[in-house]
Amino acid sequence: MPGGRLTDEERRTIAEGLAEGLGYGGIGRRLGRPASTVLREVTRNGGPEDYRADQAQESTRDRARRRRPERPPEPAAPDDGDGRDPRQLREFEEFFTALLERQGLPRMAARVLACLCVADSGAATAAELVGRLRVSPASVSSAVNFLEQQGMVRRERTPGERRERYVMGDDIWLRSALAALRMNEELIAATRRGVEVLGPATPAGARFDASAEFLLLMSEALHLVLERWNGRRGEEWGVGPPRRPPPGCAAPPGLREGARPPGAPEPQGNRPP
Template sequence: MPGGRLTQQERQRIAAGLTDGLSYAEIARRLGRPTSTVTREVARNGGPGAYRPQQAHRATARRARRGTPAPPRTAGPAGGPAGEEDAGAEIVELAVRTGLPRMTARVHVDLLLSEDGRRTAAELVSRLRVSPASVSTAVNYLVDYGYVRRERDPLRRRDVYVVDDQAWYHSVVLNTRQTLETARAAAAVVETVGHDSPVGRRLSKAGAFLERVSLDILESADRWRDVLE
């Protein structure tokens, strides 16, 4: 497996992989590099939507000329293994690419990587080194969308946030039902503006598509729910 700095050819292959919609893990596998190398390379050079190999190569050369050494990566920000941090960072970036707010993604990933899938708000604040308000906003979002559930610890009188296998089922169902509501709202607008109007025809098609896809997803989620048990 190659070591050292990325070459310009490797950066061009990273750009091509991003254009093709490949995951960081797949790009890294094709390069024979650790996934964390690709994740850091893209993150520090504009992100997946703005990564340019030539600019990235020149920027790296400028940083090297300035002689700024990279900090040793022997542990995560809260004392966890560096490998765990790298894996978490990649999942966070993928979640952000799908539209999840970055802080929300960080909280979700930290819960996913916890041994028992449980953290208190204080633990999240300490591990992520962010404000209690940031954690509160993130966990409220995750609870609202079914990714996490809130439990009460009666002994210590504080909330515990939990992610378990069934959370995937609940989040899929909750989000799909919201899409189904959108589809049915579109159908209601069609009744108002008329089926034969340009707006009516457009919304009618969109609503029918979203409704049918949503019903398929709900049926599939119920059919495969036992995989999570």
């Protein structure tokens, strides 16, 4: 039954699905359960390579015997009203957290960011995050510091109040793209330096040269995407010219005002996009 505990038979189905190479979504459809449930079960019991149905069943029994008295019901995520299903919201939040982890975010930073993402306000106080995630204030503080360094979260303070609010902002992926552009520019400079040091005629130098060419194309493509996005937002919101990058997230040198990345070739004729 969806939402209930997994049975021994369901765990065998999971093991068979993993052996067949099915993804979590495919296994979940077989069971009639969300993919996030399958993901948690497999992650908790050895991962996709070492998952064993009988061992998972025994581990579950052991955990049940050691389980502490039940805690109060988990508080709802900030701003998750409007008749939305709390269980579906929690499952999506867990799924999105796992996705952010696979993209490279540390576990706690992914949990905090996912919590902010599902909140209509995109914001929460430290106390709200501690209560929602059931972790220590120090864990939340470390995660917020990391996200702030990445430009994904900012701090705000309501006038007259001492408590800070951590705000995700609607431009989070724009900031991420700008950070990727900055990193790409640094990689282009480093690979070109590698060509100079190693010599373009050597195998290693040729490899660096090809890498620089590819990274340059990446910068061009990302810059065009940002230009198109800013133009679209200008049309939709009727604000005229494309918006400037958010404060603290200016585009890298050579990528402002429609300029091409350093060293980019001039456009030729009807060059395909």
